[in-house]
Amino acid sequence: MTNGDILLVEDDKSIATVIMAALEDEGFSVANCESIEARDRLLSQGSYDAMLTDVMLTDGDGIAALPKVREQHPTMPVIVLSAQNTLDTAVRASETQAFEYFPKPFDLDELVKAVRQAVGQRQEADTSPAAEGDGMPLVGRSPAMQGVYRMITRVLRNDLTVLVTGESGTGKELVAEAIHQLGARKSGPFVAVNTAAIPSELIESELFGHEKGAFTGATNQAIGKFEQANGGTLFLDEIGDMPAEAQTRLLRALQSGRIRRVGGRQEIAVDVRIIAATNRDLAPMIAAGTFREDLFYRLNVVPIEVPPLRERNEDIGVLASHFLHLASEEGLPRRSISDEAKVMLRERKWRGNVRELRNVMYRLALMSRKDVIDPGTIEEVIGSEKAASDSSPETAFGHALEQWLTANSPPSGALYHSALAAFEKPLIEHALGKTGGNQLRAAGLLGINRNTLRKRLGELAIDPDRFARPL
Numbered sequence: 001m002t003n004g005d006i007l008l009v010e011d012d013k014s015i016a017t018v019i020m021a022a023l024e025d026e027g028f029s030v031a032n033c034e035s036i037e038a039r040d041r042l043l044s045q046g047s048y049d050a051m052l053t054d055v056m057l058t059d060g061d062g063i064a065a066l067p068k069v070r071e072q073h074p075t076m077p078v079i080v081l082s083a084q085n086t087l088d089t090a091v092r093a094s095e096t097q098a099f100e101y102f103p104k105p106f107d108l109d110e111l112v113k114a115v116r117q118a119v120g121q122r123q124e125a126d127t128s129p130a131a132e133g134d135g136m137p138l139v140g141r142s143p144a145m146q147g148v149y150r151m152i153t154r155v156l157r158n159d160l161t162v163l164v165t166g167e168s169g170t171g172k173e174l175v176a177e178a179i180h181q182l183g184a185r186k187s188g189p190f191v192a193v194n195t196a197a198i199p200s201e202l203i204e205s206e207l208f209g210h211e212k213g214a215f216t217g218a219t220n221q222a223i224g225k226f227e228q229a230n231g232g233t234l235f236l237d238e239i240g241d242m243p244a245e246a247q248t249r250l251l252r253a254l255q256s257g258r259i260r261r262v263g264g265r266q267e268i269a270v271d272v273r274i275i276a277a278t279n280r281d282l283a284p285m286i287a288a289g290t291f292r293e294d295l296f297y298r299l300n301v302v303p304i305e306v307p308p309l310r311e312r313n314e315d316i317g318v319l320a321s322h323f324l325h326l327a328s329e330e331g332l333p334r335r336s337i338s339d340e341a342k343v344m345l346r347e348r349k350w351r352g353n354v355r356e357l358r359n360v361m362y363r364l365a366l367m368s369r370k371d372v373i374d375p376g377t378i379e380e381v382i383g384s385e386k387a388a389s390d391s392s393p394e395t396a397f398g399h400a401l402e403q404w405l406t407a408n409s410p411p412s413g414a415l416y417h418s419a420l421a422a423f424e425k426p427l428i429e430h431a432l433g434k435t436g437g438n439q440l441r442a443a444g445l446l447g448i449n450r451n452t453l454r455k456r457l458g459e460l461a462i463d464p465d466r467f468a469r470p471l
């Protein structure tokens with residue numbers, strides 16, 4: 001009597017031996033084959049409680065061949081093991097209704113646990129068409145990104161609200177786009193709103209729309225982002241910067257699935273999937289009462305944390321080549337990059353994360369005098385990290401500005417104002433932090449007029465209440 005019969009389709013003998021030993025220790029009986037042909041033969045001769053399959057097999061793609069298996073054995077759980085650790089493989093595995101997806105190398109105990117669960121929960125699984133999987137937006141195969149891909153695949157076939165967290169430039173918006181493009185709402189609109197970029201008094205009308213005459217300047221009726229996203233996905237970026245009033249209205253909309261335009265009487269039903277993102281740590285903001293706890297729980301149904309680039313250095317090479325390719329598609333000279341240059345890029349500190357790397361690669365594509373970017377080119381175009389460690393305050397500011405420009409590349413014509421705002425916002429926030437959100441004292445500390453401060457708070461979307469100290 002065994003705990004279950006398992007079919008293991010794996011052509012790497014050493015991996016197969018290790019998995020078989022671990023499963024047999026758990027009381028399973030395991031049959032191993034190495035090809036799709038042998039697998040189909042075994043499946044036609046008997047039934048199995050679960051199948052584990054590799055993707056790259058000697059005679060084809062183990063996932064592409066799965067729909068046929070599904071037709072014949074609809075209730076047999078399938079666990080996919082893959083060394084092709086791309087988002088594409090993870091998504092294709094999930095679209096064939098695979099019970100679990102394990103990127104190699106995997107934790108053997110976790111795999112045994114999944115097999116135990118799969119056999120235990122063997123249940124009717126419906127079939128779904130296999131995906132083409134072209135044009136995957138996210139690049140990188142590091143273990144850190146594998147975790148992100150697995151989370152993405154879990155939310156594709158439902159409408160659960162997702163909260164994407166991570167430092168600025170890590171790819172949060174791209175994660176949201178991937179969920180939309182690969183999920184059931186792909187034929188609907190994807191609407192992104194950056195709440196930090198909208199003056200606080202306009203946020204509500206931006207999100208919910210407004211009726212004609214609702215406020216000074218509202219000369220026409222306008223549809224808000226919620227209504228624009230109807231049938232699709234609404235991406236709320238920088239959610240931590242949302243003013244208190246707008247948080248309350250957002251919560252109400254999420255709870256009821258209905259919105260009301262500013263100045264309007266009628267409630268309008270909307271069908272949107274919400275994906276929110278923030279690069280702030282919301283926990284202290286909740287503790288200080290500046291971010292609504294109930295809104296946090298509403299948004300944080302499925303949390304996806306995108307790791308900073310420094311925790312996935314191994315992705316830097318492939319990302320660098322990816323961006324050079326994109327740059328050439330956008331009309332910049334076609335360049336490649338040497339292995340030594342990739343090593344040099346891996347050693348840099350990417351405070352602006354993937355966005356900074358992207359902008360550096362575009363700059364290298366433009367400025368390089370050679371087709372192949374080598375360490376010399378990098379040194380020449382972006383300098384070395386050593387230069388950035390010069391510690392006099394002026395040069396520190398200069399380098400910080402250089403980095404900011406590289407990471408953000410504001411459009412031509414907006415450079416002066418964007419850079420000043422980038423400098424001014426943290427400065428004002430520093431003053432508010434020092435004075436516990438007291439505007440009069442903050443204005444005194446900064447040496448500017450209180451009215452000027454109030455005006456800048458609105459323009460820079462700074463919520464002074466965020467700095468108020470709890471009584």
Ligand SMILES: Nc1ncnc2c1ncn2[C@@H]1O[C@H](COP(=O)(O)OP(=O)(O)OP(=O)(O)O)[C@@H](O)[C@H]1O
Binds near residue numbers: 140277279355358
């Ligand atoms: N894994 C990735 N593969 C390919 N491109 C990426 C990846 N991650 C990020 N990018 C690119 O890097 C840039 C920054 O990504 P994105 O705007 O998604 O970051 P973000 O985390 O939303 O930033 P912020 O918090 O500042 O809004 C974009 O051009 C995006 O296309």
